[in-house]
Amino acid sequence: MQQRPTELDRRTIARLTRGRIRVDARIDLHGLTQSAAHRRLLGFLENAQADGARVALVITGKGRPGEPTAYGMHERGVLRRSVPEWLRSSAFQPIVSGFSEAGRRHGGAGAFYVRIRRLRD
Numbered sequence: 001m002q003q004r005p006t007e008l009d010r011r012t013i014a015r016l017t018r019g020r021i022r023v024d025a026r027i028d029l030h031g032l033t034q035s036a037a038h039r040r041l042l043g044f045l046e047n048a049q050a051d052g053a054r055v056a057l058v059i060t061g062k063g064r065p066g067e068p069t070a071y072g073m074h075e076r077g078v079l080r081r082s083v084p085e086w087l088r089s090s091a092f093q094p095i096v097s098g099f100s101e102a103g104r105r106h107g108g109a110g111a112f113y114v115r116i117r118r119l120r121d
Contacts, residue, residue: 003093003097004088004093005087005088005092005093005096005097005098005099005115006097006098007098007099007100008098008099008100008113008115012115013100013103013113014103016055016102016103016106016113017102017103017104017105017106018105019105021055022055023055023056023057023106023113024048024051024052024053024054024055024056024116025044025048025051025053025055025056025057026056026057026058026059027040027041027044027056027057027058027059028059029041029058029059029060029061029079029083030059030060030061032079034078034079034082037079037082037083038082038086041058041083041086042086042091042092042095044056045092045095045096045114045116046095048116049095049116049117049118049119050119052118053116054115054116054118055113055114055115055116056113056114056116057102057106057107057111057112057113057114058083058099058111058112058114059107059110059111060077060079060080060083060110060111060112061077061079061080061110062077062080062109062110063077063078063079063080077110080109080110083112084099084112087099087112087114094117095116095117096114096115096116096117097115097116097117098114098115099112099113099114099115100112100113101113
């Protein structure tokens with residue numbers, strides 16, 4: 001059984017942000033519906049894993065301000081909120097070993113670094 005993805009450690013995030021660890025693959029989910037984004041992200045990460053990628057950058061965007069809710073708060077960034085839930089789900093566990101919000105250089109709060117598991121023979 002696969003372990004659930006964990007947060008990336010600060011040192012790894014710093015090395016990614018400074019360009020000392022290479023981002024092997026990237027995907028931009030801007031403008032997609034949740035279902036389309038989920039399908040595209042899963043397929044993208046499966047292909048990246050098959051190609052031997054170790055780190056992917058998933059760009060969600062920060063989202064547009066939404067309509068006021070009952071509590072007066074504006075709902076923003078549906079994909080930004082959904083992607084971490086997806087990455088923790090059982091569908092992604094064989095692919096994703098960890099993830100964290102990206103550094104400012106790679107999009108900050110509108111993107112995630114995703115560490116990809118190696119395929120076992």
